[in-house]
Amino acid sequence: xxxxxKLPSYLAKIFCILALPVATNVSAYDxxxxxxxxRLNRCQNCSLSYVDFEDANLSGADLSGAKLTGADLxxxxLxxxxLTGADLxxxxxxxADLxxxxLxxxxLTGADLxTANLxxxDLxxxxLTGADxxAATFCxxxxxxxxxxxxxxx
Numbered sequence: 001x002x003x004x005x006k007l008p009s010y011l012a013k014i015f016c017i018l019a020l021p022v023a024t025n026v027s028a029y030d031x032x033x034x035x036x037x038x039r040l041n042r043c044q045n046c047s048l049s050y051v052d053f054e055d056a057n058l059s060g061a062d063l064s065g066a067k068l069t070g071a072d073l074x075x076x077x078l079x080x081x082x083l084t085g086a087d088l089x090x091x092x093x094x095x096a097d098l099x100x101x102x103l104x105x106x107x108l109t110g111a112d113l114x115t116a117n118l119x120x121x122d123l124x125x126x127x128l129t130g131a132d133x134x135a136a137t138f139c140x141x142x143x144x145x146x147x148x149x150x151x152x153x154x
Contacts (some may be wrong), residue, residue: 037061064102 033046037053042062049069057077064084071091079099083106090110097117104124111131119139126144138149 037063 029051030047036043045065055075061081074094081101095115100120113133117137122142141149
């Protein structure tokens with residue numbers, strides 16, 4: 001007969017064991033790539049998933065093709081950055097300045113773009129499925145289908 005009093009502890013141990021590979025990958029990014037961005041302000045096709053760039057100055061950075069899944073770019077200055085083809089799935093771009101950035105063909109699925117400045121941004125071919133762009137600024141913003149959005153805040 002099973003002792004149900006021990007079941008929660010038993011399940012907790014199983015959960016911890018199963019979650020261990022996930023937890024170790026959450027902060028997994030290539031340290032060399034991180035340092036390259038910090039030093040050179042560029043890193044094409046690099047691995048920066050779950051990296052913390054909160055409030056970073058990445059103005060003019062070339063991060064084309066970079067894997068930035070789950071990255072924290074809250075409040076970051078990404079003005080005139082090249083993020084063409086970057087993977088920003090579930091990334092936080094809350095209050096980020098993306099003025100003049102190129103996000104064409106970027107994957108922004110589930111990204112948080114709340115209050116982000118998207119003025120003069122190129123989103124041609126980008127995937128915005130499930131992205132939150134509440135109160136984001138759209139001014140001369142080229143949308144995924146190619147039309148211009150001049151709505152101001154949305």
